[in-house]
Amino acid sequence: MPPRHPTIASALGQVRRSLRAAGPPRRILVACSGGADSTALLGLLRLLARDAELELVVAHVDHGLRRESADEAAGVARMAAQMGLVGVATRLSLTPGPGLPARAREARRAALQAFADGHACDAIALGHTATDQAETLLMHAARGCGLEGLAAMRPWEAPWLRPLLGLSRGLTRELCDRMALPFVDDPTNSDEEQPRVRVRERVLPLLRAGNPRVEQALVCLATHAADAEEALSAWAEREEAARRRGPATCWSTDDLHVLPRAVRTRVVRRICGLGGADLGALRAAVIEDIDRAVMARAAALGGTDAVLRPHVWDLRPGLRVRLDRLGLTLARAAPGAEIPAPHDH
Known part of the structure; x- marks a missing residue:
């Protein structure tokens, strides 16, 4: 492992805070696709594992939709073995067609939940970043949503843990380089036929031109919305019960x-x-x-x-x-x- 860098130290601080907010968990299933985001997450959790008394299990879900996916699965397995971690993997049987992103997401989540149950994990760590959070918030707002939609993804929704919501996608690539961890680029992440990719490639750059920290600003908005939604929902629950x-x-x-x-x-x-x-x-x-x-x-x-x-x-x-x-x-x-x-x- 290369010498510790301030960028790594800062990211570790964010991950530590997310673990404390989640309990902290002791046995974590780390979902790793082999991309920069999830690889950076795995590397950071590995650095924390000894001091935080964490047990990690690395899980890979192959959607089976690209020829390269088998090589990517093998790469994640090698990385887990080199880290001395248990690795598990599965290959899905998905077919192209309408609703593929949503179908893939549901199948992936079900597979990860099954792995977590089978390995007695009390959290499933996902590599969603501040960029993902900004994209999700903007997509929800464009469709028309309330506070719950603006809250977008929560850092901790048992068993789902998202320690990287404070880090941009660009930073995860830098973290992988500094931790000397290889990663792959999924070409579907550049397919502008997908609404999320259009937001990433067209909308966020325009907003970033006016505010270089737009991802962090939108993450802050999502946090405020989540806090307000939680408070209002608790108030409404008390009122309903009293009436x-x-x-x-x-x-x-x-x-x-x-x-x-x-x-x-x-x-x-x-x-x-x-x-x-x-x-x-x-x-x-x-x-x-x-x-x-x-x-x-x-x-x-x-x-x-x-x-x-x-x-x-x-x-x-x-x-x-x-x-x-x-x-x-x-x-x-x-x-x-x-x-x-x-x-x-």
Whole structure:
């Protein structure tokens, strides 16, 4: 190993902090593709292993989509052996076609989870960098997202650990060179047919021209968004629990209107989720419509029947939510069936 360099020392500090935030874990599965990011991660964790009492297992997932992939898998196996680490690998059976990046990601994560379970690892380390975080945030923002989308990837989402989110992609290449670790370049990372690559190759350079530290700025934004989302979600969880009447079928809306909108809408989403609604598919417009009705009802108490009459929303076939003087009530019904009004107490 070459003499320690300030760049390596600084990166080690970031990795140490991420380990502390995660527990710290003691047995880590390190996902290594052979590229610069994951190779730098493996090298840094290897440097920390003795002092931090870490046990490392190196995992490689070959997607089987390129002729070079078998050689890359062999290279990762050699590197693990040279480091004296256990190495595991698998080859997936993916076919080109629509949705390939998403299919590959899900298959890769499943394979890594299986390796972690089989080797009793309490964390799976991924080589996502600040550049990846910036790309993810920009893609989410372009599609239209809330705070959760702006939070992008979390440094620790058990069992997924991302120690390099504070380091740019360019820095991981420098780290590999300074640690004398070989790495490969995956040509698919330059394929501008992929939305992520277009953001990397076209959008980030324009932003970087105005702010050379744009990746770090966007990582900071993602961190603030994650902190705010965590705080608001915890507040909404307490409000939902306090308003629950008996079994989770009816919730009081008394004074719900005085809460900040960000908390109110999260309370409504939690209620819908507890009823079995698919929150990923539930349109924001439905939540906003329920919130508007709650606000209108609070403003018009003692007013017109048109505002105070019960309102009903279909969350999915067989599940509806009703707003009336009792509050918000979940009810199951056959598609097309009417929901009987609940009895007043």
